[in-house]
Amino acid sequence: MDVANSIDPFIYRLAIFVLAIFVGYYVVWSVTAALHTPLMSVTNAISSVIIVGALIAAGPIDMSFSKILGVVAIGLASVNIFGGFLVTQRMLAMYKKKQ
Amino acid sequence: MSANLTALAYLVASVLFIMALRGLSSPETARGGNVYGMIGMAIAVVTTVINPEVVSYGWILTALVIGGAIGAFIARRITMTDMPQLVAAFHSLVGLAAVLVAAGAYYNPTAYGIADAGGALKLASRIEMGIGVVIGAITFSGSIIAFGKLQGIVTGNPITFAGQHALNALFGAAIVVLVVLFTIQPDPQWFWAMTALAFVLGFLLIIPIGGADMPVIVSMLNSYSGWAAAGIGFTLENTALIITGALVGSSGAILSYIMCKAMNRSFISVLLGGFGGDAAASATRSDKPVKAGSADDAAFIMKNASSVIIVPGYGMAVAQAQHAVREMGDKLKKHGVKVTYAIHPVAGRMPGHMNVLLAEANVSYDEVFELEEINSNFANTDVAFVIGANDVTNPAAHEPGSPIAGMPILDVDRARTCLFVKRSLSPGYAGIDNALFYADNTMMLFADAKKMVEDIVKAL
Numbered sequence: 420m421d422v423a424n425s426i427d428p429f430i431y432r433l434a435i436f437v438l439a440i441f442v443g444y445y446v447v448w449s450v451t452a453a454l455h456t457p458l459m460s461v462t463n464a465i466s467s468v469i470i471v472g473a474l475i476a477a478g479p480i481d482m483s484f485s486k487i488l489g490v491v492a493i494g495l496a497s498v499n500i501f502g503g504f505l506v507t508q509r510m511l512a513m514y515k516k517k518q
Numbered sequence: 519m520s521a522n523l524t525a526l527a528y529l530v531a532s533v534l535f536i537m538a539l540r541g542l543s544s545p546e547t548a549r550g551g552n553v554y555g556m557i558g559m560a561i562a563v564v565t566t567v568i569n570p571e572v573v574s575y576g577w578i579l580t581a582l583v584i585g586g587a588i589g590a591f592i593a594r595r596i597t598m599t600d601m602p603q604l605v606a607a608f609h610s611l612v613g614l615a616a617v618l619v620a621a622g623a624y625y626n627p628t629a630y631g632i633a634d635a636g637g638a639l640k641l642a643s644r645i646e647m648g649i650g651v652v653i654g655a656i657t658f659s660g661s662i663i664a665f666g667k668l669q670g671i672v673t674g675n676p677i678t679f680a681g682q683h684a685l686n687a688l689f690g691a692a693i694v695v696l697v698v699l700f701t702i703q704p705d706p707q708w709f710w711a712m713t714a715l716a717f718v719l720g721f722l723l724i725i726p727i728g729g730a731d732m733p734v735i736v737s738m739l740n741s742y743s744g745w746a747a748a749g750i751g752f753t754l755e756n757t758a759l760i761i762t763g764a765l766v767g768s769s770g771a772i773l774s775y776i777m778c779k780a781m782n783r784s785f786i787s788v789l790l791g792g793f794g795g796d797a798a799a800s801a802t803r804s805d806k807p808v809k810a811g812s813a814d815d816a817a818f819i820m821k822n823a824s825s826v827i828i829v830p831g832y833g834m835a836v837a838q839a840q841h842a843v844r845e846m847g848d849k850l851k852k853h854g855v856k857v858t859y860a861i862h863p864v865a866g867r868m869p870g871h872m873n874v875l876l877a878e879a880n881v882s883y884d885e886v887f888e889l890e891e892i893n894s895n896f897a898n899t900d901v902a903f904v905i906g907a908n909d910v911t912n913p914a915a916h917e918p919g920s921p922i923a924g925m926p927i928l929d930v931d932r933a934r935t936c937l938f939v940k941r942s943l944s945p946g947y948a949g950i951d952n953a954l955f956y957a958d959n960t961m962m963l964f965a966d967a968k969k970m971v972e973d974i975v976k977a978l
Contacts, residue, residue: 427642428755429642429752432751432752432755432757432760435757435760435761436748436751436752436760436761436763436764437764439532439760439761439764439765440764440767440768442536442764442765443536443539443764443765443766443767443768443769444768444772446536446539446540446765447539447765447768447769447772447773448772449540449543450539450542450543451542451543451544451545452776452861452863452869452870452873452888453545453861453870453873453883453886453888454542454545454548454870454873455773455776455868455869455870455873456601456605456868456869456870456871456873456874457542457548457552457870457874458539458542458769458773458869458870459605459736459737459740459769459770459773459868459869459870460601460604460605460608461538461539461542461551461552461555462539462740462744462765462766462769462770463605463608463609463612463740463743463766464555464559465535465538465555465558465559465762465765465766466612466743466744466747466762466763466766467559467611467612467615468531468535468558468559468562468747468758468759468762469612469615469616469619469747469750469759470562470563470566470615471528471562471563471565471566471754471756471758471759472619472622472623472630472750472754472756472759473615473618473619473622474563474566474567474572474578475566475569475571475572475622475623475629475630475754476618476619476622476623476626476629477572477574477577477578477581477622478569478571478572478573478574478578478629479571479573479574479626479629480573480574483625483626484625485621485622485623485625485626485629486574486577486622486626488618488619488621488622488625489618489619489622490577490578490580490581491581491618492614492615492618492619492622493578493581493582493585494581494582494584494585495585495611495614495615495618496585496611496612496615497581497582497583497584497585497586497588497589498585498586498588498589498592498608498611499589499608499611499612499615500559500585500586500589501585501586501587501588501589501590501593502588502589502590502592502593502604502608503589503593503608504552504555504556504559504593505589505590505593505594506592506593506596506601506604507552507555508549508552508593509593509594510598510601510874510877511545511548511549511552512549513874513877513878513880514545514548514877514883515877515880515882515883516545516882516883516884517882517884
């Protein structure tokens with residue numbers, strides 16, 4: 420297949436992105452209003468999956484500027500991941516129904 | 519692990535994240551959903567760490583442990599009243615992490631497999647990186663200001679000056695030019711110039727926004743943090759980041775929309791800012807007589823009622839009165855009174871804030887209702903007990919021309935008696951007088967919210 424006929428992988432990523440927006444749209448509309456604060460804290464935690472980018476930057480054995488940035492980014496994202504999931508957990512544990 | 523296996527593992531992580539959000543459709547499934555989210559995150563991290571290129575385990579572990587310990591400590595200690603600040607602070611961290619990761623990739627594109635033959639960042643990745651880093655930087659500095667306003671470090675009043683919007687537009691245009699320059703020639707000066715301008719723009723965008731609009735802004739920054747993650751995901755060609763960024767981006771956008779609708783304001787007018795704050799001081803106040811009552815009066819009225827709807831607002835959160843309110847509800851129930859809670863979508867400083875505070879105080883969530891679920895019940899309710907809320911009950915919303923015209927309100931005036939716990943007759947954030955204060959069936963309870971409710975509990 421020549422270059423003109425092959426699909427750029429960017430298009431696949433764009434397709435994933437657009438479809439994920441639709442998934443997010445329908446899933447989030449089904450979230451009950453009572454849980455909008457936990458929704459924000461958990462989206463905070465999961466958006467810190469950006470840590471995977473930081474891990475790659477911090478990965479090489481040799482010291483470099485890029486590695487320092489990566490290590491700092493791991494620290495920041497970890498605050499969010501642990502803080503976000505745990506505070507969500509703490510909040511959700513409070514939602515009780517009385518018998 | 520082959521690239522295919524890695525990609526599949528990221529897909530599994532993304533699906534788990536979707537399930538984490540899906541779980542929030544009801545409080546019963548939410549806890550399970552949160553666990554899915556944690557598993558998804560663990561899979562994403564482990565998958566990346568076992569990559570043969572990632573070998574500096576000491577550094578990685580140290581950063582993880584320090585960051586994780588700080589996060590866990592904060593999560594344990596934070597009070598529920600302060601949740602909006604915490605969420606704003608977390609948004610700023612996502613934004614900064616996005617900037618750092620983009621810079622990391624910029625200085626070592628080979629590690630991410632996004633270098634061209636010459637070892638420089640390849641053309642397609644430049645524009646994505648530009649967009650990702652700009653949104654990340656705006657999220658970072660904007661969230662810092664939002665945090666400062668919510669925490670009271672920065673004034674909650676809108677900070678406006680002449681030519682503000684023109685200046686912002688100028689910054690926006692300059693950033694676009696710099697992204698284009700960076701795409702053409704990926705020199706460090708363009709990279710840092712666009713990042714720096716985006717930092718400044720983030721500050722400028724949030725300073726004119728008043729306290730009442732904070733629920734919209736916190737939601738909007740939530741959305742931005744998602745788009746920043748997605749932008750970086752495109753740069754790094756990482757599907758987990760793209761999917762998660764899209765989920766978070768649309769989540770924040772929906773919340774912003776819900777908040778705007780609950781205030782009947784357009785998103786644009788919120789962004790332009792200047793609403794609320796100082797204007798409140800200059801509002802004209804009616805000199806009509808006001809009926810004021812004591813805790814004993816309130817206790818007597820509520821004890822003899824058959825139904826009470828409690829309407830909490832941010833004032834309750836500030837006074838930390840939620841536990842006392844729940845105690846009052848329990849006492850009333852012992853007297854055979856039907857007690858429910860009505861929550862306006864913008865009560866509090868972030869979406870769902872009142873629900874969390876009531877849950878914290880052990881109020882059963884099936885007693886708590888949203889505006890559209892409960893509004894028709896006020897007409898056949900004996901007492902509406904308004905504590906720390908004002909604008910969201912103001913009938914001026916029904917009058918065209920009022921600053922809050924068209925805003926959906928809780929119809930507390932339909933209740934037989936309306937009890938208003940407030941420190942004074944001062945207007946709310948919208949800066950307008952509330953006609954309800956002077957209504958025949960309204961009794962004002964002038965006191966600190968917590969003290970008043972505690973006194974009522976004693977009197978019951």
